[in-house]
Amino acid sequence: MGVNQQASADTTTNQNSTVGQNLQETNDQQDLQAKQVVLPNTPADQQEQANQENETAPANTQVATTAERKAAPQSEVQAPVTNSPATPTVNDENSQFNTADWNVAADNTITLKNQPDAGSTVYVPNSVDFGHEVILTRNYVHQLTDWGFHSLIIDHNGNGTIKAKAGDWAGALAGNTGGPDPAGQWVTLDLEQLDMSDVTSMYNLFKNNPNLVTVGDIIHWNVGQSTSFAGLFG
Numbered sequence: 001m002g003v004n005q006q007a008s009a010d011t012t013t014n015q016n017s018t019v020g021q022n023l024q025e026t027n028d029q030q031d032l033q034a035k036q037v038v039l040p041n042t043p044a045d046q047q048e049q050a051n052q053e054n055e056t057a058p059a060n061t062q063v064a065t066t067a068e069r070k071a072a073p074q075s076e077v078q079a080p081v082t083n084s085p086a087t088p089t090v091n092d093e094n095s096q097f098n099t100a101d102w103n104v105a106a107d108n109t110i111t112l113k114n115q116p117d118a119g120s121t122v123y124v125p126n127s128v129d130f131g132h133e134v135i136l137t138r139n140y141v142h143q144l145t146d147w148g149f150h151s152l153i154i155d156h157n158g159n160g161t162i163k164a165k166a167g168d169w170a171g172a173l174a175g176n177t178g179g180p181d182p183a184g185q186w187v188t189l190d191l192e193q194l195d196m197s198d199v200t201s202m203y204n205l206f207k208n209n210p211n212l213v214t215v216g217d218i219i220h221w222n223v224g225q226s227t228s229f230a231g232l233f234g
Contacts, residue, residue, distance in 0.1 A: 096123040097123050097124070097125040097126075097129055097155040097157065098123075098125070099125045099129050099130050101113055101114070102125065104130065104134065107135065108132065108133055108134050108135050108163075109134075109135045109136070109137055109140070109165065110124075110130075110134045110135065110136065110162075111140055115147060116149070118147060118148030118149065119148060119149070119150050120149060120150070120151075121149065121150070121151035121152070121153060121188075122144055122149050122151065122152045122153070123153055123155070124136070124152065124153065124154045124155065124162055125155050125157075126154060126155045126156075126157060126158075126160030126161055126162055126193050127160040127161050127162070127163075128155075128157050128158035128159070128160030129155055129157055129160060133163055134162055134163065135162070135163045135164075135165050136162050136163070136164060136165065136194070137165045138164075138165060138167065138168065138169045138170075138172045141169075141172045141173060142171065142172050142173070142174075145173060145174070145175065145176065145184055145185075145186065146176065146184060147184075148184050149186075150185070150186060150187040150188065151186070151187060151188040151189070152186065152188075152189050152190070152191075153188070153189075153190040154190060154191060154192070154193040154194055154216075155193065156192070156193055159193075160193065161193045161194070161195040162193060162194050162195065163195045163198075164194055164195060164196045164198065164199050165198070166198035166199070166200070167198075167199070167200055168199075168200055168201045169196070169199045169200075169201060169202055169205060170201045170202070170203035170204055170205070170228070171203070171204040171205065171207060172205060173186060173189065173205055173206050173209070174204050174205070174206065174207040174208050174209070174234065175207070175208035175209040175210075175212075176208065185208065185209050185210070185211060185212075186206075186209045186211075186212050187209075187211050187212060187213060188212075188213060188214055189206075189212065189214065189215045189216060190214070190215075190216035191215055191216045191218055192216040192217045192218060192220070194218075194221070195222070196221045196222060196223055196226070197222040197223075197224065197225060198225055199223070199225060199226050200225055200226055200227060201226060201227060201228045202223070202226050202228065202229050202232055203228045203229070203230050203231060203232075204230070204231040204232070204234055205232050205233075206232060206233045206234065207231055207232075207233065207234025208234050209233075209234075212233075
């Protein structure tokens with residue numbers, strides 16, 4: 001056999017040997033994987049798994065118990081119920097603007113049920129307080145002056161108003177004269193919510209009230225129907 005033929009034969013032998021080794025290694029790996037995947041589930045293995053679960057169970061139970069103890073107060077805690085003091089209604093006897101203090105006639109004109117002490121303040125509920133339009137007459141307002149009240153305040157609640165009865169209001173709030181006694185003379189008036197839109201005369205409306213310090217914000221009065229403002233403040 002020539003040298004070239006011997007070398008070729010050796011090369012073929014080595015290649016066959018390498019292929020055989022590779023096939024053997026592949027078969028060994030497949031056997032190992034098969035052994036790893038298909039593991040026998042023997043009674044001993046089941047017992048060992050059960051023992052492991054029993055060993056971890058107390059810890060899990062304890063954690064759950066602790067979590068329950070932490071969560072329980074949060075689920076049981078309720079926001080305290082706060083009973084806020086009720087806002088007095090206009091019919092509350094403690095309210096200054098108490099509709100129960102007033103008579104309402106069929107034509108919606110209002111008058112006090114009882115005459116307060118002289119020198120006190122007259123608090124007049126408005127249309128929102130009453131729930132409907134209410135009216136003050138010129139003669140009744142002048143009677144309040146004669147009774148000697150020093151202050152008259154109309155409620156601003158809900159921007160409600162008191163309707164001044166249509167017609168002549170000349171001297172309606174004019175103070176009494178007859179000496180230095182301020183009885184029968186106004187000191188404080190808040191008439192912003194008095195609706196004067198149907199009044200035809202304001203002649204001497206606030207006359208003879210030397211101690212009068214305010215009449216309220218009457219710049220918004222609708223006085224389009226009035227034809228006389230002479231002697232308004234006397």
